[in-house]
């Protein structure tokens with residue numbers, strides 16, 4: 532007999548991969564894990580008949596010849612299956628995984644895969660190549676897995692192949708409405724009550740220029756799905772980072788769940804000090820035998836001294852910015868802007884102070900009025916919105932949005948220090964994280 536399985540605690544990408552294995556390798560039976568990830572339960576419950584799963588227990592009486600393992604290459608994550616497989620004979624093992632296969636510790640296995648956003652993508656590419664036709668239900672299962680692992684095709688791990696396979700799955704009849712329904716974490720009544728309480732007690736604290744959201748809540752008992760509630764609060768409040776403290780006196784435990792969307796706030800690194808961890812943008816830690824309020828205060832003090840300072844306007848601005856004098860003609864100014872390939876420049880008066888801003892839009896006005904000989908002074912925008920080099924990126928964003936401008940001259944002590952363009956801002960944003 533030949534079998535295929537994914538990792539223990541099967542998630543959506545794992546289920547999506549298995550449904551493709553079933554189509555690609557029809558002489559393999561799928562084996563289910565005894566554990567299904569909470570986020571994947573709805574998908575699993577509705578579609579279980581399409582997998583026709585064996586239980587690990589069923590393997591005891593079988594002679595296993597070939598095994599395909601999907602979505603992991605780590606022995607500890609497939610231990611539950613091997614506990615039920617008789618040896619000898621030693622089965623031939625093939626691993627199909629989208630993680631770094633150098634970390635593989637399953638000995639003697641044949642390995643294949645590629646670093647794509649989802650494991651579904653690698654198998655989907657095989658399905659395209661082999662002209663496999665899927666049932667619409669199977670395509671929906673696979674696309675749910677692909678979307679789950681790629682954050683709906685927006686995480687940093689996404690490759691063009693993820694889009695290609697998404698298109699193939701849509702062609703096979705995948706329903707985006709159903710995919711959306713499976714991805715949305717159903718929030719239960721007790722989670723909604725916690726969500727309301729968190730929003731009520733939430734406080735924003737500026738630490739090293741970062742806007743941190745802090746909540747502290749005492750709970751009578753453990754509640755499932757707190758992480759999903761924290762994600763919702765993050766979505767609503769949109770802070771740079773969020774630290775949620777839950778104190779459960781009955782259990783003598785404190786749970787800290789943290790989310791970040793800034794590269795400078797590395798949560799894994801921050802929470803390691805207390806024995807926690809996770810990822811750069813999502814991490815948690817459980818503390819026992821400490822008073823909740825006391826630990827909460829200690830942790831805030833720890834943040835004050837361990838957070839790296841936020842990026843400021845002066846860190847990302849363009850220095851040595853071009854300027855023009857207010858007395859030159861619009862015609863000369865227009866030629867100058869063309870030469871330096873910019874859409875606007877600060878205008879300086881005879882004392883070297885910024886007296887206005889001249890953009891292509893201002894020049895257009897002069898051109899329409901046949902006033903190209905007029906001095907810049909006559910058509911420039913006065914009352915320029917400027918800022919100090921100390922402002923945070925959040926403030927930069929707010930100024931761009933509120934005043935609908937494309938440039939912010941950065942001025943200190945009356946002197947022009949540099950300028951922030953949309954380009955500078957977008958370059959900064961490109962290197963930040965996506966909070967999930």
Ligand SMILES: [Mn+2]
Nearest residue numbers: 544602650680
């Ligand atoms: Mn995966």
